[in-house]
Amino acid sequence: MFYMLKGDRGGQALLLLLSIAVVLVPVLNLVVPEGHALHVSTFTVTLLGKYLAFALLAVAVDLVWGYMGILSLGHGAFFALGGYAMGMYLMLQIGDRGVYGNPDLPDFMVFLNWQEVPWFWQGFDNFWFAMIMVALVPGLLAFVFGALAFRSRVTGVYLSIMTQALTYALMLAFFRNEMGFGGNNGLTDFKDILGFSLQSDSTRVALFIASAAALALGYLACRAIVVSRLGKVVVAIRDTEDRVRFIGYRVDHIKLAIFTFSAVLAGIAGALYVPQVGIINPGEFSPLRSIELVVWVAIGGRATLYGAVLGAFIVNYSKTYLTGAAPEVWLFALGALFVLVTLYLPNGLAGLSKKKEAAA
Amino acid sequence: MLSFVTKNRFLPVWLLGLCLLPALASATPPVGSDAFAQAVERLQVKSYKEREAAVAALISSQDERVKPVLEAMLNARLFYTKKDKITVIGIKTKDGFSITGVLDQKSLGNASKSQLKKIKVNNKLRRILRAGIAALTLSDPAPEVRLSAVKQMYGKLGNAGIQILTTHFETETDSKVREEIQTLLHIHDLSSDDRNTVLKAVAALSKSLHPEVRNKLELLKDSTDQEISAASGDALKHIQEQLAFYAKVKTAFFGLSLGSVLVLAAIGLAITFGVMGVINMAHGELIMLGAYTTYVIQQLMPQYIGMSLLVAIPAAFLVSGAVGILIERLVIRHLYGRPLETLLATFGISLILQQTVRTIFSPLNRSVETPQWMSGFLEINPALSLTYNRLYIILFCLLVFAVLFLVIKKTSLGLSVRAVSQNRAMARAMGIRASRVDALTFGLGSGIAGIAGVALSQITNVGPNMGQDYIIDSFMVVVFGGVGNLWGTLIGGFSLGIANKFMEPWAGAVLAKILVLVFIILFIQKRPRGLFPQKGRVN
Amino acid sequence: MSALAKIRETFRRDQVFDFVNKQDYSRVDTSHGQILYVEDVSVSFDGFKAINELNFYIEVGELRCMIGPNGAGKTTMMDIITGKTRPDQGSVWFGQNINLLKMTEPEIAQAGVGRKFQKPTVFEHHDIFENLEMAMAGNKGVWSTFRARLSSEQHDQIASVMEIIGLSDCAKQRAGALSHGQKQWLEIGMLLMQNPKLLLVDEPVAGMTHQEMDKTGELLTSLAGEHSVVVVEHDMDFVRSIAKKVSVLHQGSILAEGSMDEVQNNQRVIEVYLGE
Structure with a gap:
């Protein structure tokens, strides 16, 4: 069944770790009593769940950048769109428990003096509709953007800058109150999901498990693409796009399919992220966020999917640690990371281990 | 000793004194430092009529200390001490006033409210004061100052002001100031009772972009006089077109700068x-x-x-x-x-x-x-x-x-x-x-x-x-x-x-x-x- | 095309709409014995006429050599045939039924025109087997490529092509590690995998030793007959060794055509090559 993991030691290790975590973390959180040395706090569970969502995002970026050679500086936008779709569902679950106590309207709409929920919020009170939108909205945006860009053969740096402009434009748009997504403050103060309180330990654990499962499935799907003939063609596109065209592949179609798929993965990651951190705001669209996640992949090692996961964990753990311990150091560290990785570690940490293997 | 700046533009100030006080016209008031001191003293009189005369004399004195005195008076900051009858400018402090002598312009320390008597003004006096201040500014040697003085007179023109401007216009050399005065006078003419004056003014103002002009023309458009109404309508239309054009120019300018x-x-x-x-x-x-x-x-x-x-x-x-x-x-x-x-x-x-x-x-x-x-x-x-x-x-x-x-x-x-x-x-x-x-x-x-x-x-x-x-x-x-x-x-x-x-x-x-x-x-x-x-x- | 021209094209009465008369790329009609018709083609870059009213035809199964000095337009001609460059005027037909000017590069490749670049371009990060596997003829849509699994016949096909190009021993070697000459063969091998009717081969022996050249010559002549082959080459000895018919390209059009001897004795060719 897991034919795609054949020869992928990193992937095997990842899936093993994920399965262990899915069993162990709930036990250590829910069963082992608080105060016990082995107890895992709910805060930690949520933090890990957040990292898992980021890891899925990193895998999505790696697929388009590491394998297909498209440096997307706008994947944060797909992530945020998925997050907003989830946020809209959660927002409508608040009901009359908001500050203004309006049963139909989210707080910020009451604040803006709106009389009814705008048309594009219709249906988001249904969980499954919202979940479809989580995949559909980022996917559709990626499809339209990609269809235009790939057909006219915008490549390389130009494409990167265009993706950056895309997320920048979206950020500006979402900052506007009139857009109907809560403006500056975004969507927050969520209460529950599918009827379960977001504050309860068991919901947090469930979200953690869902994130782990999504990462595992996303990883396997990407891996399946990578090992297939399509995956080989994708890498060939990265290396010599023209040649691929001349042996009869519709390069624009392939790019579009992979790019859209990756955007959907990013959207799912965003949807898992939002209930765990409890907020989604336009800051997620900022170009800095998008470019930051590229460095996760770079440090982990691009064109190795497990490397992307590794990178996401390392960078985000350092970020959590450093922004707590020495906030002013964090940007220095991140900046230095960008420079050093590109100069001295072009294949990332995964590349290091590969070299060792080759030497041994 | 006061240095005499006997340029023409001092003339209207002097003339103002004349027209405000025909009674005094026969006896040409003394000019200079002594005249200033005398006039200041006369401000302390009780009757408003007398005080008007004193203000006119003050303006005619052509002393450079006049303007602050007028401004202080207009803002109800001019006093005299009850004890020594010295005219002072007082600035309100926490407990009383910090006072400065008008004549020697020296600080006299603090004084409580009870030690001072305010030199009161009524509406008529206020008008005279404003016109006087404007006229004094009009005699400033710098054309920009004169220009802004004229601009400040928009909408506040009394008959006195008109007279000042008309006389000043004769002697004004700066073309921008002249143009501004002319517009002002035309605007004034719009309210005239004489049809021909109004029509002439409307015609003259059809190129003016001043907001006051638009307000006045809007009113005139509803005039019962067919000709005036039509003329103002045309003038307004012309002005609107120009405004729209300049708005575009402005946007283009902003665009260029961005x-x-x-x-x-x-x-x-x-x-x-x-x-x-x-x-x-x-x-x-x-x-x-x-x-x-x-x-x-x-x-x-x-x-x-x-x-x-x-x-x-x-x-x-x-x-x-x-x-x-x-x-x-x-x-x-x-x-x-x-x-x-x-x-x-x-x-x-x-x-x-x-x-x-x-x-x-x-x-x-x-x-x-x-x-x-x-x-x-x-x-x-x-x-x-x-x-x-x-x-x-x-x-x-x-x-x-x-x-x-x-x-x-x-x-x-x-x-x-x-x-x-x-x-x-x-x-x-x-x-x-x-x-x-x-x-x-x-x-x-x-x-x-x-x-x-x-x-x-x-x-x-x-x-x-x-x-x-x-x-x-x-x-x-x-x-x-x-x-x-x-x-x-x-x-x-x-x-x-x-x-x-x-x-x-x-x-x-x-x-x-x-x-x-x-x-x-x-x-x-x-x-x-x-x-x-x-x-x-x-x- | 301007909007007006587009409208005119739409209302032409001597042709039916494209969607009615959908081109069938899978079957090229060569009943008249010709596989490629290049007629009256011109293209210019920034005022420089790279191709100037070029006309030539390739017969089914023919091996044609194209020679010409630098800048004669040889590579541009290949770019036009394979869809990389659009000409300003003229027509290029593949057989009698396929208008190449209306097709994209992958469509042209799917229809059966294979191309080897001047600079050998193979997929350097893949091994030889994978290079050939990707080039293999078949449905190259996104989904079918994702689902594609090698059958045993396909395995054999790849093995036999590796045999032909002499790279059987190093199936798992990364293409980036091959020598220059081996890359050239691998690229020819990839052409063969596509099973094209027409092969366009740009400078196949550049950077090869004499032995390798002979082998390449043999390979190309053996391909002719079953396939039609157009070879662009600088090396006169090599051209002489394989050519039956030679076309001389000069300033974007055909200067002379005929056997190697005829061409070599052609007065105008001598002038162009040796200077007046």
């Missing part, structure tokens, strides 16, 4: 990205360094704010240029031919530069002062005034562009730059030291970014994040204009700026910006090589 900002920010990038093919995400931070250099130089020479800006231009060029060369030598050099990696590495550098500035100067915005010669505005007519800082930025942008263009086209450095950018290996074979040229080119582009920072410090906040606000816009301009083409950058920047400003009225600032971004994204799909693609064999 465009210049874009061009300034982008032109350094046009060198590093366009000519060298290097993606420098730290470009915005080099702009920021230029702005901070301006700030530091102002701190170093606080007395010479005007000069500091001129000093800052070369200084910012050197600072940003040096940092640019450092970046090129330490990082970019190792990444030639790997544009995506360059993008990431320079982005890292941009974070480091931001945080460095944040650590040194605090995360808050710093304020850079605007020198005197850049503040204020150039008034072309009442509907169109151009602020000097925007005007200078447009000029500055064109200047920078011209210099850069000449450097690239005419100097040996420019020749080497073009050679290396076209064919590195061949250029090297011809004896050009490519790596040195790379460093210098990058330094040049970075230095220009620094200069842009100097300009931006005059119109936006200087803060650690300012670079990020410009980097995407700069890339858009370069890509839109066509990479490797300086003219493309210029035209691209200006057209984006103008498009942005013309969309703003109906779309709002943010939406206009979004629309421009979306437009460029779509445009690049259609013409991936920009407005003015670099010519050459397609590879």
Whole structure:
């Protein structure tokens, strides 16, 4: 069944770790009593769940950048769109428990003096509709953007800058109150999901498990693409796009399919992220966020999917640690990371281990 | 002793005295210091009528101390001490008044309210005072002061004012002031009872853009007199057309100034990205360094704010240029031919530069002062005034562009730059030291970014994040204009700026910006090589 | 095309709409014995006429050599046939029924025109087997490529092509590690995998030793007959060794055509090559 993991030691290790975590973390959180040395706090569970969502995002970026050679500086936008779709569902679950106590309207709409929920919020009170939108909205945006860009053969740096402009434009748009997504403050103060309180330990654990499962499935799907003939063609596109065209592949179609798929993965990651951190705001669209996640992949090692996961964990753990311990150091560290990785570690940490293997 | 300035323009002041007080006309009042003292003393009388006479005498005295006295009186700040009957100007303090003698202009310390008696004014007196102050200002030797004096009289013209203006008009030499007075008088004529005067005034005012004119004409349009109503209607229509035209001119001007900002920010990038093919995400931070250099130089020479800006231009060029060369030598050099990696590495550098500035100067915005010669505005007519800082930025942008263009086209450095950018290996074979040229080119582009920072410090906040606000816009301009083409950058920047400003009225600032971004994204799909693609064999 | 021209094209009465008369790329009609018709083709870059009213025809199974000085337009001609460059005027038909000017590069490749680049371009990060596997003829849509699994016949096909190009021993070697000559063969091998009717081969022996050249010559002549082959080459000895018919390209059009001897004795060719 897991034919795609054949020869992928990193992937095997990842899936093993994920399965262990899915069993162990709930036990250590829910069963082992608080105060016990082995107890895992709910805060930690949520933090890990957040990292898992980021890891899925990193895998999505790696697929388009590491394998297909498209440096997307706008994947944060797909992530945020998925997050907003989830946020809209959660927002409508608040009901009359908001500050203004309006049963139909989210707080910020009451604040803006709106009389009814705008048309594009219709249906988001249904969980499954919202979940479809989580995949559909980022996917559709990626499809339209990609269809235009790939057909006219915008490549390389130009494409990167265009993706950056895309997320920048979206950020500006979402900052506007009139857009109907809560403006500056975004969507927050969520209460529950599918009827379960977001504050309860068991919901947090469930979200953690869902994130782990999504990462595992996303990883396997990407891996399946990578090992297939399509995956080989994708890498060939990265290396010599023209040649691929001349042996009869519709390069624009392939790019579009992979790019859209990756955007959907990013959207799912965003949807898992939002209930765990409890907020989604336009800051997620900022170009800095998008470019930051590229460095996760770079440090982990691009064109190795497990490397992307590794990178996401390392960078985000350092970020959590450093922004707590020495906030002013964090940007220095991140900046230095960008420079050093590109100069001295072009294949990332995964590349290091590969070299060792080759030497041994 | 008072120095007598016996220029003509003192005449109306003197005349004012005459017309206000026909009774005194026969006995020509004494002029000069003594007359001033006498008149001041007479202000203390009880009757308003007497006081009017005293004010007239005061004005006629032509003493330079008159104006503050009139202003104080108008603002109910003129008193006399109950004990010594000295006329003083009092400024309210916590407990009483701080008083200054009117005659010797010396401070007399504090006085309680009970020690002072206010010199009261009524409405008639107020009118006289206002007219008197205006008339005194009208006799100022500087034409700008006179112009603003006339402007202040709009809408507050009494008969006295008309008389002052009419007489002053005869002797006024400055054409702008004359024009202003004429408009004022015409506006006054609009309310005349005489049909012909009104019609003449309407005809004369059909070119005036003054808001008062529009108000008056609107009223006249409803006049029962057919001819007057029609004439005012026509005049109004004409004025509206002109207003609409000037509104467009103004938008275009705003657009040009925004465009210049874009061009300034982008032109350094046009060198590093366009000519060298290097993606420098730290470009915005080099702009920021230029702005901070301006700030530091102002701190170093606080007395010479005007000069500091001129000093800052070369200084910012050197600072940003040096940092640019450092970046090129330490990082970019190792990444030639790997544009995506360059993008990431320079982005890292941009974070480091931001945080460095944040650590040194605090995360808050710093304020850079605007020198005197850049503040204020150039008034072309009442509907169109151009602020000097925007005007200078447009000029500055064109200047920078011209210099850069000449450097690239005419100097040996420019020749080497073009050679290396076209064919590195061949250029090297011809004896050009490519790596040195790379460093210098990058330094040049970075230095220009620094200069842009100097300009931006005059119109936006200087803060650690300012670079990020410009980097995407700069890339858009370069890509839109066509990479490797300086003219493309210029035209691209200006057209984006103008498009942005013309969309703003109906779309709002943010939406206009979004629309421009979306437009460029779509445009690049259609013409991936920009407005003015670099010519050459397609590879 | 301007909007007006587009409208005119739409209302032409001597042709039916494209969607009615859908081109069938899978079957090229060569009943008249010709596989490629290049007629009256011109293209210019920034005012420079790279191709100037070029006319030539390739017969089914023919091996044609194209020679000409640098800048004669040889590579541009190949770019036009394979869809990389659109000509300003003229027509290029593949057989009698396929208009190449209306097709994209992948469609042209799918229809049966294979191309080897001047600079050998193989997928350097893949091994030889994978290079050939990707080039293999078949449905190259996104989904079918994702689902594609090698059958044993396909395995054999790849093995036999590796045999032909002499790279059987190093199936798992990364293509980036091959020598220059081996890359050239691998690229020819990839052409063969596509099973094209027409092969366009740009400078196949550049950077090869004499032995390798002979082998390449043999390979190309053996391909002719079953396939039609157009070879662009600088090396006159090599051309002489394989050519039956030679076309001389000069300033974007055909200067002379005929056997090697005829061409070599042609007065105009001598002038162009030796100078007046």
